[in-house]
Amino acid sequence: xxxxxxxxxxxxxxxxxxxxxxxxxxxxxxxxxxxxxxxxxxxxxxxxxxxxxxxxxxxxxxxxxxxxxxxxxxxxxxxxxxxxxxxxxxxxxxxxxxxxxxxxxxxxxxxxxxxxxxxx
Numbered sequence: 001x002x003x004x005x006x007x008x009x010x011x012x013x014x015x016x017x018x019x020x021x022x023x024x025x026x027x028x029x030x031x032x033x034x035x036x037x038x039x040x041x042x043x044x045x046x047x048x049x050x051x052x053x054x055x056x057x058x059x060x061x062x063x064x065x066x067x068x069x070x071x072x073x074x075x076x077x078x079x080x081x082x083x084x085x086x087x088x089x090x091x092x093x094x095x096x097x098x099x100x101x102x103x104x105x106x107x108x109x110x111x112x113x114x115x116x117x118x119x120x
Contacts, residue, residue, distance in 0.1 A: 002039045009041075010076050012083045015093055016041040021074045030055045036074065038083055040093040047086050047093070049102045052109070078109045 007018040017038050024035040036049040052074070082104060087093065091100040 001041075001043050002037065008076070008079075010079055010083075012080045015083075017083060017093070019079050021079075024050070027056065032056050034074065036079060036082065038079065038086075038093075042094050043096070044094040045092060045097040046099040047083065047091055047102060048099050049082050049086075049104050051103045051105050053106060074109070081109065 002018040002020055004018070007020045010017050010019060017040055019036055019038040021034060021036050023032055025033040027033075031053050032055060034052040034054055036047075036052070038047040038049070039045075054074075082102065083093075085104070086100060086102045089102065091102070
């Protein structure tokens with residue numbers, strides 16, 4: 001199970017999950033690669049979302065030490081979106097097993113809701 005001290009809780013549908021957003025790899029200039037790890041509260045298989053990136057805010061503009069604030073932030077609604085996508089692609093969150101790897105990109109997560117096409 002993911003540690004409670006560093007993870008966040010989220011409910012998607014009837015499932016309750018914990019997730020962690022973490023740096024993965026070295027920064028390329030201002031671009032910082034991220035990974036999101038999600039696990040069902042019943043200790044099922046982990047979901048690992050890779051392929052995301054963000055930018056670290058310079059230390060003088062950061063609210064945290066060492067410029068650890070990133071922009072754009074990964075929000076819970078975006079994590080919920082990734083969980084739903086992984087389930088559609090075959091992740092069985094409550095079943096034990098190996099980690100499910102979901103390759104994702106920023107384009108799908110950081111689209112403004114005002115620019116998204118609306119159904120009439």
